[in-house]
Amino acid sequence: MDSLPLTHEKRARIESAYADLRDRLLILAAALTADWAAAEDVVHDAFATIVREHWRLQNGFNLEGFLTVCVRNRAMNVLRSETLRKRAQPHSGFLIDPKASDPGARTVAQEERAMLLDAVRKLSPENREILSLRIWGGLSFEEISQLQEIAKSSAHDRYRQALSEVRIALQEVQGGRNERLEP
Amino acid sequence: MNDWNPEELEKRLANLRAPESPALDARIRELIQSASSPAKRLELVKRRSGSRRLISCGLIAAGVLVGVALCLLVQIAEPQSRLSPPVPIRVNTIQGTVLVKHRGESTWEELGASSQLRVGDQFWAGSASKVSLAMNDGSLVTLTAGGVLSIAHQDGGMEFELTHGTMRAVMREGHPPFAIRTPQGRLEALGTEFTVSVE
Numbered sequence: 001m002d003s004l005p006l007t008h009e010k011r012a013r014i015e016s017a018y019a020d021l022r023d024r025l026l027i028l029a030a031a032l033t034a035d036w037a038a039a040e041d042v043v044h045d046a047f048a049t050i051v052r053e054h055w056r057l058q059n060g061f062n063l064e065g066f067l068t069v070c071v072r073n074r075a076m077n078v079l080r081s082e083t084l085r086k087r088a089q090p091h092s093g094f095l096i097d098p099k100a101s102d103p104g105a106r107t108v109a110q111e112e113r114a115m116l117l118d119a120v121r122k123l124s125p126e127n128r129e130i131l132s133l134r135i136w137g138g139l140s141f142e143e144i145s146q147l148q149e150i151a152k153s154s155a156h157d158r159y160r161q162a163l164s165e166v167r168i169a170l171q172e173v174q175g176g177r178n179e180r181l182e183p
Numbered sequence: 184m185n186d187w188n189p190e191e192l193e194k195r196l197a198n199l200r201a202p203e204s205p206a207l208d209a210r211i212r213e214l215i216q217s218a219s220s221p222a223k224r225l226e227l228v229k230r231r232s233g234s235r236r237l238i239s240c241g242l243i244a245a246g247v248l249v250g251v252a253l254c255l256l257v258q259i260a261e262p263q264s265r266l267s268p269p270v271p272i273r274v275n276t277i278q279g280t281v282l283v284k285h286r287g288e289s290t291w292e293e294l295g296a297s298s299q300l301r302v303g304d305q306f307w308a309g310s311a312s313k314v315s316l317a318m319n320d321g322s323l324v325t326l327t328a329g330g331v332l333s334i335a336h337q338d339g340g341m342e343f344e345l346t347h348g349t350m351r352a353v354m355r356e357g358h359p360p361f362a363i364r365t366p367q368g369r370l371e372a373l374g375t376e377f378t379v380s381v382e
Contacts, residue, residue, distance in 0.1 A: 004305075004307060004331055004346075004347075005218065005219060005282075005291075005307065006215065006218045006219040007329060007347070011215055011218075011219045014215055015215060018211050018215075022201065022207075023199070023200050023201045026201035026202075026204075026207075027199050027200075027201050030201070036202065039201075040204055040206070040207045043207065044207060044210050044211065044214070047211050047214060047215075048214055051214055051215060051218045052218075054218070055346070058366075059382070109200065110202075112195070112199075113199050113200070113202075116195060116196055116199060117199075120196075131196075135193065135196045135197050136196075136197070136199075160189075163189050163192060163193065164189070166192065166196075167187045167189065167192055170187050170192075171187060174187075
């Protein structure tokens with residue numbers, strides 16, 4: 001079944017999912033891997049999986065949930081291998097925007113994206129995953145708790161804690177900028 | 184950017200947009216396209232076959248007879264050994280484009296009127312296409328456009344698997360056991376004419 005040609009309906013469904021979910025899945029993968037190139041590969045792999053296993057696309061199949069979990073699992077694999085590879089290397093920054101590596105050329109949106117994702121990156125891996133799956137993966141706390149094998153209330157508490165930590169990190173960045181602006 | 188209350192922060196995070204990536208867009212388009220077009224797959228198979236012939240000619244020209252023998256063993260003998268046993272079913276009529284994939288193979292071939300059918304063969308009828316298969320006793324199975332049908336097994340009778348689309352069976356009286364498997368369940372033919380559809 002895996003290599004049957006895609007029907008028009010399934011093809012349209014996958015194309016529509018890519019158009020609708022591209023940004024969220026890419027951001028989710030980037031938040032988890034801290035690398036845009038790896039994030040693109042992760043998203044590509046997730047879509048390759050559903051194209052290969054398109055027999056899953058029956059009525060009632062949760063394509064968004066499937067893609068989210070695929071992205072999360074692949075990002076975790078990337079992260080594990082990257083962690084081993086980079087263990088001996090110094091920190092080289094986070095999520096350099098591929099289209100605007102020169103800070104002077106960044107737009108406001110790119111600045112905000114870099115700042116927000118940098119704050120997310122400072123979270124513990126567990127909290128970062130919960131926050132990312134909730135916000136960009138669109139998963140419920142129940143789904144996250146099953147994925148992480150923790151209680152639903154723990155998932156909720158850690159999400160709130162993660163948001164709070166991101167907020168503090170952003171306020172620190174903002175405070176630092178204001179101090180530099182003062183004469 | 185100064186308002187970092189939790190609700191606003193959630194909203195800003197959720198509204199983040201990923202950078203443009205024409206390369207990723209193109210990769211995904213190609214991925215979907217390559218899975219959508221069996222005709223394109225056939226072309227790729229034919230091209231690969233051409234490359235293999237060219238390589239074989241080069242080897243012959245170089246006088247590497249052992250290499251050619253190995254190549255023949257790999258390319259001819261091995262695929263045949265993987266084939267399932269033939270079944271007493273023949274192609275009755277074909278209309279339009281109908282593809283077949285043999286068990287253990289990853290590529291689709293165009294079904295011909297004289298194709299040898301085997302257990303595990305999977306058929307796909309393209310749009311505006313259909314194929315009719317005839318059994319020894321004269322019973323007919325017709326797969327209509329967009330349908331996917333496999334020959335499941337033939338121990339003392341015949342069993343097909345319909346995974347998508349519609350098939351019609353016209354059975355002769357006294358036909359051997361005949362069953363259709365679908366994702367929803369298994370049907371045994373009791374009457375003489377019936378239609379099965381899988382959404």
